[in-house]
Amino acid sequence: MIPFLDLKQINVRHVEEIQKSINNVLHSGWYILGEEVRVFEEEFAEYCGTKYCIGVANALDALTLVIRAYGIGKGDEVIVPSNTYIASILAVSANEATPILVEPNINTFNIDPQKIEEKITSKTKAILVVHLYGQSCNMKPIIELADKYNLKIIEDCAQAHGAVYYGKKVGNLGDAGCFSFYPGKNLGALGDGGAITTNDEELAVKLKALRNYGSHKKYENLYKGVNSRLDELQAAVLRVKLKYLDEDNQYRAKIAEYYLKNIRNELITLPQVESGYLSHVWHVFVILSEERTRLQNFLLEKGIQTLIHYPIPPHKQEAYSDWGNLSFPISECIHEQILSIPISPVMPISHAQQVVEAINAFK
Ligand SMILES: *Cc1c(COP(=O)(O)O)cnc(C)c1O
Secondary structure (H helix, E strand, C coil), rough: CCCCCHHHHHHHHHHHHHHHHHHHHHHHHHCCCCHHHHHHHHHHHHHHCEEEEEEEHHHHHHHHHHHHHHCCCCCCCEECCCCCCHHHHHHHHHCCCCEEEEEEECCCCCHHHHHHHHHHCCCEEEEEEEEEHHHHCCEEEEEEEEHCCCCEEEEEEECCCCCEEEEECCCCCCEEEECCCCCCCCCCCCCCCCEEEEEHHHHHHHHHHHEEEEEEEEECCCCCCCCCCEEEHHHHHHHHHCCCCCHHHHHHHHHHHHHHHHCCCCCCCCCCCCCCHHEEECCCCCEEEECCCHHHHHHHHCCCCEEECCCCCCCHHHHHHHCCCCCCCHHHHHHHHHHECCCCCCCHHHHHHHHHHHHCCCC
8 A cells, every 4th residue: 555645654754853852841841832932933934034933833823813913804805826725715714804716827736926916906915825735836926916016925835845936935935924734744743833934023023922812921911812832842843853854855856756757648637847846845746637536546446545635625615605606617627637646755766656657557
C-alpha cells in the first residue's frame, strides 16, 4: 500500500529531538505563551522575512483575527478565490463581512488576477489570496490592484510554507500572512497550531492582544478578544521541524518533478507551475481527469491511496445555501476532475515510480 501521506513517518524521523523539546517544556513548568512560543515567533518571522510573527491556535483563527484587526466587518466586502478550502471563506463570514468569490486560473488553480478588478466595489476592503496546493499566487497584478484601490492583501499560506515568489516568501507578499500548522501541512505540529506574519507593527500589537482575551497587559482588556494561542508544546515541536522545512520542500519538489516528467496519459492533465521552480512547495500534487472516479478506483486497486482536495466547492456547501444558486464553472470543473496523488517528504522514489506506472497504465 502506498499511503497518501504517512504522518507518523514524517514525525518519527526527528523522534529524539522532538522528545527532548517536549521534555523541556514539561520540566519548564510554563505551558502557555512562554519562551518556546516567543522564540518560535522570532524564528518563523525570520524564516518568512517579516518583522513580526504572532502564534495563534490555528489558521482559521489567524485569518479571522487579521480581518477583525483591520476593522473589516458588516457591510464590507472581501475578495476570495472560489476554489479554496472553506476556512478562507469562513474567516470572512465570521466577521460578518461579505465574501466575493473570484474564479481561479484552470491551469494553476489559484485566483485569476484578471478577474479581480471587475469584482471590486466601494465596499471592497481586502483581497484574500490563497496559495493553494503549495503554489504562490501570481502576486504582481494583485499587488497593483491593492495599491490602486487601497485594499489590504491577506495571504492564506496554510498550504504554502516556504514557497517563494520572486525572491520573497509567502507570508511576506501582502499585509498579513496566515499559516496553519495542522499536522498534515508542510510545517505540521502534533496538533493544531497557526501563526500570522506581518511587517505591520500596529497589526502585530493588536493581534497579540486579540489572541489573548484582548489583553496587552494581564487583567487589562482593550478589546473583546478571544483565546487563540499557540501552545508552548506545539511551538517547541515546530521549532524542531522548521529546521527541516526547506529540505522537506525540496524533496517534495523532487517527487513533483518526477511526476511532471514521467506521467504521460491523455486522460490526465498535469498541474502547471506558474512563476518558477521555487514558487511551489507541493503541499499536494493534483491532477485532473474527466474519469476521476474510475481513475481513483483503479489506483486504489493497485494499492495507491489518493484524496480529493476538495469534492464540493464552497459555493455549493450547505453552510452557504443562503447564497442561492451561484455558478463558478471553473471551480466546479476543478472540483469534479481533481485528484491528489501521494507526495510527501518521506515517500521513497520507488513509490513515485509505482504511481507513475499505474497512472500511465490507466485506460
Ligand atoms: C488547512 C487550511 C486552513 C485551515 O487551517 P487550520 O489550522 O486547520 O484552521 C485554511 N486555509 C487553507 C487553504 C488550508 O489548507
